[in-house]
Amino acid sequence: MSIAKTGSTPYxxxxxxxxRTPGDDGYADMAQAMVEAASRQPxxxxxxxxxxxxxxxVSYWDSLESIAAWKRDxxxxxxxxxxxxxxxxxxxxxxxxVERDYDFSRM
Amino acid sequence: MSIAKTGSTPYxxxxxxxxRTPGDDGYADMAQAMVEAASRQPxxxxxxxxxxxxxxxVSYWDSLESIAAWKRDxxxxxxxxxxxxxxxxxxxxxxxxVERDYDFSRM
Numbered sequence: 001m002s003i004a005k006t007g008s009t010p011y012x013x014x015x016x017x018x019x020r021t022p023g024d025d026g027y028a029d030m031a032q033a034m035v036e037a038a039s040r041q042p043x044x045x046x047x048x049x050x051x052x053x054x055x056x057x058v059s060y061w062d063s064l065e066s067i068a069a070w071k072r073d074x075x076x077x078x079x080x081x082x083x084x085x086x087x088x089x090x091x092x093x094x095x096x097x098v099e100r101d102y103d104f105s106r107m
Numbered sequence: 108m109s110i111a112k113t114g115s116t117p118y119x120x121x122x123x124x125x126x127r128t129p130g131d132d133g134y135a136d137m138a139q140a141m142v143e144a145a146s147r148q149p150x151x152x153x154x155x156x157x158x159x160x161x162x163x164x165v166s167y168w169d170s171l172e173s174i175a176a177w178k179r180d181x182x183x184x185x186x187x188x189x190x191x192x193x194x195x196x197x198x199x200x201x202x203x204x205v206e207r208d209y210d211f212s213r214m
Contacts, residue, residue, distance in 0.1 A: 001159070001160040001161050002126070002160075002161065003124050003125075003126065003161060003197060003198070003199045004124070004199075006201075013120075013122060013201065013203055015120060015122065015165055015205075017110050017111070017155050017165075018110075019109070019110065021213075048124050048161055048163055049159075049161075049163075050157040050158050050159040050160070050161055050162060050163050051157050051159065052108070052156075052157040052158065052159075053108040053109075053157070054108050054109065054110060054155055054156075054157055055157060056155055056156075056157050056163045056165060058122055058124075058163060058165075064206075084211055084213075088211065088213070089212070089213055089214075090110060090210065090211060090212040090213060090214070091110070091210060091211050092110045092111075092208060092209070092210040092211075093208060093209055093210070094113075094120065094205045094207075094208040095205070095206050095207045095208065096120055096203035096204060096205045096206060097203060097204045097206060098122075098201045098202070098203045099171075099202050099203060099204055100201070100202045101199060101200060101201040101202065102199075102200055103197065103198060103199040103200070104191055104195065104197060104198050104199075105196070105197040106128075106191075106195070106196055106197060107197070
């Protein structure tokens, strides 16, 4: 996991913030599989993820159309349904247009 | 830390993704102080944060003007400078307009 190299603005971000139910119950395998599946989607630019009390996963995309196509992906639909049935206590998804970005590196 | 209650769209998000240098060196105290200071700013709507390999902090705001005012805040300017001098190996800041959101809760 590193900081996503997302190219020039504008582009789009999906901020997915979640609180997990206790136990793994297949969650880690699904999460890894979804990152790999998203990475193969047209228009995918990158992903960043971390979890402590809340989990935050931000995926980056070239367009709203690419985000909509990923939301309809068959394996992703099953993961979304299973998430509501057992993995998540609660979550919030935010669809954003990235207007500006800037970065810093010591190297 | 919980999922931020951000009200109706549109609103704005600042996604701050970072990789830390080793050691604390005052970082945890500063991070807590900055969350408290941001929370007192006009236009602040909420914040979510988690760190594993990367740290992701997303703060939510009512307008680009509120984000610009927070970027210029005196204590925040010192924290930004000290971050580049010692706390961060690298970071990326993305300024976003949140177009749509939706949520789920088991309760």
